[in-house]
Amino acid sequence: MKNKRKILAMFVAVMMIASQSTLFAAVAGTAGPFQVSASVSTASSFGATIYRNNPCPTLVNCLGPDFSRTFTSMTFGQLAEKTFVSQPDPITGKTKTFKEMRSEDNAGSGAIGGFSVVLTANTHQVPYQIRQNATSLTSAAITLPTGACTMTPIYADDDNGGTPKPATATVGPTGPWLGDRLVYNSGPGGNARAVQAIYGISGLDPTAGGTAAIPIDQPLGTYTGTVTFTLTT
Numbered sequence: 001m002k003n004k005r006k007i008l009a010m011f012v013a014v015m016m017i018a019s020q021s022t023l024f025a026a027v028a029g030t031a032g033p034f035q036v037s038a039s040v041s042t043a044s045s046f047g048a049t050i051y052r053n054n055p056c057p058t059l060v061n062c063l064g065p066d067f068s069r070t071f072t073s074m075t076f077g078q079l080a081e082k083t084f085v086s087q088p089d090p091i092t093g094k095t096k097t098f099k100e101m102r103s104e105d106n107a108g109s110g111a112i113g114g115f116s117v118v119l120t121a122n123t124h125q126v127p128y129q130i131r132q133n134a135t136s137l138t139s140a141a142i143t144l145p146t147g148a149c150t151m152t153p154i155y156a157d158d159d160n161g162g163t164p165k166p167a168t169a170t171v172g173p174t175g176p177w178l179g180d181r182l183v184y185n186s187g188p189g190g191n192a193r194a195v196q197a198i199y200g201i202s203g204l205d206p207t208a209g210g211t212a213a214i215p216i217d218q219p220l221g222t223y224t225g226t227v228t229f230t231l232t233t
Helices: 002-026
Strands: 045-054 064-071 080-085 096-101 114-120 129-134 149-154 179-185 195-199 227-232
Touching: 045 195, 045 227, 064 114, 096 149, 114 179, 114 227, 129 149, 149 179, 179 195
Parallel strands: none
Antiparallel strands: 045 064, 045 114, 080 096, 114 195, 129 179, 129 227, 149 195
8 A cells, every 4th residue: 555655646746747847848938929010002003905916717716815916006007898798687687798998917018907905903802993985086087987996895714814704793895996985894802803805997797896887988098096994993
């Protein structure tokens, strides 16, 4: 019995020593606390880069922007005479064939069929809109039919590292570029994204949103206008 008490006493003593040793090690000393911080700029960023838009071999197979070269303006060059077949008449089902002027890639004349403006916006998750405001193309007092000059907004996953468009974000409608037009609405998430605004002089091409033809006897001249892009929050 004495041996058992002795062993128990020794065990308790060892446990007390171990506990005290652990306690002393835990509170032997401290350093800090030290402040740690980082900041994110509140300034929004917005950019626009103009590229030549590669032609579409088919209506469902568009090659997209040619990123090998940038432009400082959208100079379509010489318009080309094109034969166009109208949409079927809703009553008779008949189509009409006529000629009009359109922008078209032509290496010989230096003409460019279309341009893609890649717009990048970062508002640090504040909801935003990207809009464009464009004038008609005029030469002296003569104006190209505004319905022939079109803008098509596009969201491409590839422009955003493979990230799809947010579910609540929207792109604007395709149609004539004249006036104030929506290109992209971020939705409530306000995620930083890149979108395209594709410009062409497309005449009555319904796939481009054209609503008017440029007649083949359009008066001669160089027709000019402007387009301005705006980021609003």
